[in-house]
Amino acid sequence: MTFSQAEFTVALLDPERDIPSNLTDGAGTPAGSRFSVYRNNVTVSLIRALQEAFPLVLKLLGSNTFERTARLYVAEHPPTSPLMMFYGEDFPAFLRDFKPLAHVGYLPDCAKLDLAMRRSYHAADSLAVDPAVFQDAPDQVLTRRFSLSPSSILLRSSWPLFDIWRMNMGQDGSKPRAIAQDVMIVRPDFDPQPHVLPSGAADWFERIAAGKTFGEAHEQTLKRAPDFDLARTLTFALQSGILADYEKKDS
Amino acid sequence: MLDSSPRMDGLPAAPGVGYKPQHFYDLRAEPGPVEWIEIHAENYMGDGGRPLAQIRALSEQFSLSVHGVGLSIGGQTPLDPDHLARLKHLIHWSKPASFSEHLAWSTHGAEFLNDLLPLPYTNETLCRVADHIDQVQAVIGHQMLLENPSSYLAFEESTWPETDFLCELVKRTGCGLLLDVNNVFVSATNLGLSTQNYIESFPLHAVGEIHVGGHDEDFDDQGAPLLIDSHGKPVRDTVWHLLDQVLLKTGKKPVLVEWDNDVPDWPTLREEASRAAQALAMTA
Numbered sequence: 218m219t220f221s222q223a224e225f226t227v228a229l230l231d232p233e234r235d236i237p238s239n240l241t242d243g244a245g246t247p248a249g250s251r252f253s254v255y256r257n258n259v260t261v262s263l264i265r266a267l268q269e270a271f272p273l274v275l276k277l278l279g280s281n282t283f284e285r286t287a288r289l290y291v292a293e294h295p296p297t298s299p300l301m302m303f304y305g306e307d308f309p310a311f312l313r314d315f316k317p318l319a320h321v322g323y324l325p326d327c328a329k330l331d332l333a334m335r336r337s338y339h340a341a342d343s344l345a346v347d348p349a350v351f352q353d354a355p356d357q358v359l360t361r362r363f364s365l366s367p368s369s370i371l372l373r374s375s376w377p378l379f380d381i382w383r384m385n386m387g388q389d390g391s392k393p394r395a396i397a398q399d400v401m402i403v404r405p406d407f408d409p410q411p412h413v414l415p416s417g418a419a420d421w422f423e424r425i426a427a428g429k430t431f432g433e434a435h436e437q438t439l440k441r442a443p444d445f446d447l448a449r450t451l452t453f454a455l456q457s458g459i460l461a462d463y464e465k466k467d468s
Numbered sequence: 469m470l471d472s473s474p475r476m477d478g479l480p481a482a483p484g485v486g487y488k489p490q491h492f493y494d495l496r497a498e499p500g501p502v503e504w505i506e507i508h509a510e511n512y513m514g515d516g517g518r519p520l521a522q523i524r525a526l527s528e529q530f531s532l533s534v535h536g537v538g539l540s541i542g543g544q545t546p547l548d549p550d551h552l553a554r555l556k557h558l559i560h561w562s563k564p565a566s567f568s569e570h571l572a573w574s575t576h577g578a579e580f581l582n583d584l585l586p587l588p589y590t591n592e593t594l595c596r597v598a599d600h601i602d603q604v605q606a607v608i609g610h611q612m613l614l615e616n617p618s619s620y621l622a623f624e625e626s627t628w629p630e631t632d633f634l635c636e637l638v639k640r641t642g643c644g645l646l647l648d649v650n651n652v653f654v655s656a657t658n659l660g661l662s663t664q665n666y667i668e669s670f671p672l673h674a675v676g677e678i679h680v681g682g683h684d685e686d687f688d689d690q691g692a693p694l695l696i697d698s699h700g701k702p703v704r705d706t707v708w709h710l711l712d713q714v715l716l717k718t719g720k721k722p723v724l725v726e727w728d729n730d731v732p733d734w735p736t737l738r739e740e741a742s743r744a745a746q747a748l749a750m751t752a
Contacts, residue, residue, distance in 0.1 A: 221544075222576045243622040302510075368517070
């Protein structure tokens with residue numbers, strides 16, 4: 218029988234499968250449990266990658282439940298790229314549909330937060346916009362467009378996502394409030410930090426990211442959130458390096 | 469194909485370490501005998517942030533070796549063009565003194581298995597691996613080094629001894645070799661072979677780099693010793709002795725200490741590098 222990587226791969230990911238028959242110990246005896254070294258390497262390394270990639274989910278579930286869940290995910294969703302830093306893209310959706318954890322409704326959003334923190338960590342460096350541009354003539358400021366820096370990632374949640382993160386991963390252990398929270402992950406230097414956004418800010422960032430002018434974004438946000446505080450959000454955006462020079466999406 | 473790919477600058481014939489981000493400050497402040505570092509290519513294929521900034525800073529002080537773990541050169545499926553492009557980009561900006569990969573596979577179809585998996589040594593796999601090496605060397609524009617694997621099992625259909633297989637790849641592609649001495653010890657123990665015979669039949673003239681690392685000890689179904697290439701412990705004395713024997717034949721070479729799991733503090737890893745320095749100092 219000739220070697221088939223397809224057969225080897227299937228047997229690696231499914232411990233119930235027979236070991237491929239053409240493998241020996243080098244002296245003619247069937248390889249037996251020697252194949253398990255590879256099975257174990259693959260499964261353990263992938264579970265470990267998920268543990269590193271999803272620290273908030275790990276904290277919420279505890280190591281035993283996390284490992285049992287991750288083991289199932291790994292078997293169903295092996296990586297599709299050698300870039301292990303991005304492994305787990307489907308983990309939030311997997312958790313959403315995973316019945317045994319359906320009672321933990323906020324878990325998928327927590328997994329999205331973990332993923333976004335990792336994406337931010339590896340995102341391209343970018344120059345923040347010079348705050349002096351806001352001293353231009355009002356017409357120029359109102360018609361100016363910006364981009365969001367690649368390391369700034371917005372998450373909109375119907376759960377108190379920031380409070381859950383802060384209680385489990387931050388310094389402040391106070392209990393989450395029963396509110397929906399928008400979170401902006403920023404990376405002023407090298408370490409991504411989540412920030413909770415005030416009313417309207419997420420709308421405003423989405424419009425800026427969509428290429429609306431400064432004036433349009435403000436006007437449209439006020440329609441949805443009359444209490445939107447532009448000065449506060451703009452200060453936060455400039456201090457955190459969220460705004461970058463405008464780059465046309467189609468160029 | 470021979471000599472079609474120009475060599476990179478090459479690493480210094482001195483100790484190097486597998487780079488771990490937690491050692492960033494200590495490594496720079498107190499490198500000891502360490503003159504070069506090796507990074508796993510895939511960990512530095514992000515777009516920016518700390519990983520890339522650290523490599524830029526370290527490159528000012530140390531020679532750099534880029535060591536791929538995800539190309540799947542021994543794979544039955546074609547090399548991933550996206551991954552080749554990422555590798556080309558990494559090599560272009562980081563300008564390493566050496567690039568190496570493994571005689572192994574890790575991708576099948578769409579699935580990446582995050583392990584270095586074994587292949588049989590046949591005429592068919594020889595041609596395919598040679599084609600893949602040609603392709604890699606064409607993309608990166610330089611010679612690459614190919615590393616001998618650690619094996620836990622053998623294939624009935626193999627018709628080439630591993631050392632002959634590597635020798636033929638060197639002839640066909642002009643690639644160099646990365647001799648992992650720990651892998652030699654692990655494979656020889658696991659498959660009942662002689663380390664002496666392996667080293668004697670290995671094409672040592674093509675060696676551009678040597679690895680040493682730690683392994684774990686286990687047993688197979690028959691109670692025979694089964695060594696696991698875990699990179700989570702100090703290098704064993706038996707492996708240091710084998711390194712001495714290899715260096716006697718090759719002369720001074722770049723020697724890397726690999727410690728990837730349960731990574732120790734910097735002084736412990738530097739101590740391993742010092743032991744490699746001693747081995748090199750005894751070499752003519």
